[in-house]
Amino acid sequence: MxxxxxxxxxxxxxxxxxxxxxxxxxxxxxxxxxxxxxxxxxxxxxxxxxxxxxxxxxxxxxxxxxxxxxxxxxxxxxxxxxxxxxxxxxxxxxxxxxxxxxxxxxxxxxxxxxxxxxxxxxxxxxxxxxxxxxxxxxxxxxxxxxxxxxxxxxxxxxxxxxxxxxxxxxxxxxxxxxxxxxxxxxxxxxxxxxxxxxxxxxxxxxxxxxxxxxxxxxxxxxxxxxxxxxxxxxxxxxxxxxxxxxxxxxxxxxDILVEIVRPGTGDPVAEGEVGEVVVTTLNPGYPLIRFGTGDLSAMLPGTCATGRTNARIKGWMGRADQTTKVRGMFVHPGQVADIARRFPEVVKARLVVSGEMANDQMTLKVEAASWPQGLDERIAEAIREVTKLRGDVECLAPGALPNDGKVIEDARSYR
CATH class of the missing domain: 3.40.50.12780 (ANL, N-terminal domain)
Incomplete structure (x- = not known):
């Protein structure tokens, strides 16, 4: 058999x-x-x-x-x-x-x-x-x-x-x-x-x-x-x-092409990094090109021990749509990506929304290869320009943020 x-x-x-x-x-x-x-x-x-x-x-x-x-x-x-x-x-x-x-x-x-x-x-x-x-x-x-x-x-x-x-x-x-x-x-x-x-x-x-x-x-x-x-x-x-x-x-x-992209964007991430599963199907009846599933996963290295040679993913790791309302305004993962793209020094960014209801606070945690003087102020200006909201900037070394696919983290207290 x-x-x-x-x-x-x-x-x-x-x-x-x-x-x-x-x-x-x-x-x-x-x-x-x-x-x-x-x-x-x-x-x-x-x-x-x-x-x-x-x-x-x-x-x-x-x-x-x-x-x-x-x-x-x-x-x-x-x-x-x-x-x-x-x-x-x-x-x-x-x-x-x-x-x-x-x-x-x-x-x-x-x-x-x-x-x-x-x-x-x-x-x-x-x-x-x-x-x-x-x-x-x-x-x-x-x-x-x-x-x-x-x-x-x-x-x-x-x-x-x-x-x-x-x-x-x-x-x-x-x-x-x-x-x-x-x-x-x-x-x-x-x-x-x-x-x-x-x-x-x-x-x-x-x-x-x-x-x-x-x-x-x-x-x-x-x-x-x-x-x-x-x-x-x-x-x-x-x-x-x-x-x-x-x-x-x-x-x-x-008969499908799978990419893992940064949530809110179409940008592929490095192997092993968590992102949104995007699929292109070769089905002629329903020919979806780069369809974003909204699911999070990550590519695994190597191939299956059973002898199947296709690439592997970790499995379902959550949802990629992390849109959050802050002070009455919606903030989208794509906006976080837009801010990060403006600064070549930025490796990765994660927006953390904290505080209690009616007292929201935004902090953009940023991994950067280097921190030239004034970078945090310029990023803060970009936050205001893109989201129409004020936010703090926290500078981190590359690799400091968790590899969980989160671009927006809602850490507010709803008690």
């Missing part, structure tokens, strides 16, 4: 990168031609020149709120806001609604969201029955997992959410070997099974999503005979990364 979903997972990293970069200019051109929204976002971009990571990093990042805004602006005419290149009919078998609402199309291709490799890495195999406890109501989560299960050759029981007693009865009688759903609901099922004496011992493996899976909870599942793995996917992109038996971060999916 093969240890890998397909041969793409074990490609030489240089071969994978070359293939992605060969496909990139074609995808940019396709996005400009097939997606009205991407055509507007990428207006003036020479697609043929986008042949490197550096060229990609010069393109604008499109974030979730912008996608929502474009959809809201086209309500009644184009529910997808000009982003979808799919046409209703066999090429678009389903349409979903995520909170917002944001409408998402499903393409008609096999394993449209590419989740098969995540389930395969977790030990799902042809002939397994999967108890799928993601919601089948409006949102795409259940179908994202179901399509991957079918790609592996599994049968699926569409359990959905809620009705715990009926779900336990189905598990006891159908004897599924695998589970997909949120880790919190899996725990609820197992605790209820123990309370009622229901036999759910057929479940041996699971792929979870939608929530973080702390190591402590993973150990709790293992003590009850379940190998539980994390997956990281979105309705816009599909599978982004997945956990393997090495339990060392999440391996990036194939």
């Amino acid at each position: 093969s240890e890998f979903f397909d041969a793409l997972e074990t490609r030489d990293p240089a071969e994978r990168e070359a293939a992605l970069l060969r496909a990139l200019p074609r995808q940019v051109a396709h996005a400009q031609q097939a997606s009205a929204a991407m055509a507007a976002i990428l207006e003036g971009v020479d697609a043929g020149a986008v042949t490197s990571r550096e060229a990609l990093a010069r393109l604008p990042v499109t974030r979730k709120h912008e996608l929502l805004e474009r959809q809201r602006a086209h309500v009644g005419r184009d529910p997808f806001g000009g982003f979808s290149a799919l046409v209703r009919g066999p090429a678009m078998p389903r349409v979903f609604s995520s909170p917002g609402p944001i409408y998402e199309p499903e393409g008609g291709t096999r394993d449209y969201w590419r989740t098969g490799r995540a389930l395969f890495a977790a030990g799902f195999r042809s002939g397994d029955l999967v108890h799928n406890a993601f919601s089948y109501h409006m949102t795409p989560g259940a179908f994202i997992m179901e399509s991957g299960a079918h790609a592996v050759g599994c049968s699926v029981f569409p359990a959905g959410i809620g009705q715990t007693e009926q779900q336990l009865q189905a598990i006891a009688e159908l004897r599924p070997t695998a589970f997909t759903g949120t880790p919190s609901f899996l725990r609820i099922l197992l605790e209820k099974a123990q309370e009622t004496g229901t036999d759910v011992g057929s479940l041996r493996k699971a792929v979870t999503g939608g929530e973080a899976l702390p190591a402590s909870l993973c150990d709790w599942f293992a003590q009850r005979g379940l190998d539980v793995y994390q997956s990281y996917a979105t309705a816009d992109i599909g599978l982004i990364a997945y956990e393997t038996s090495s339990r060392q971060g999440l391996v990036l999916s194939e």
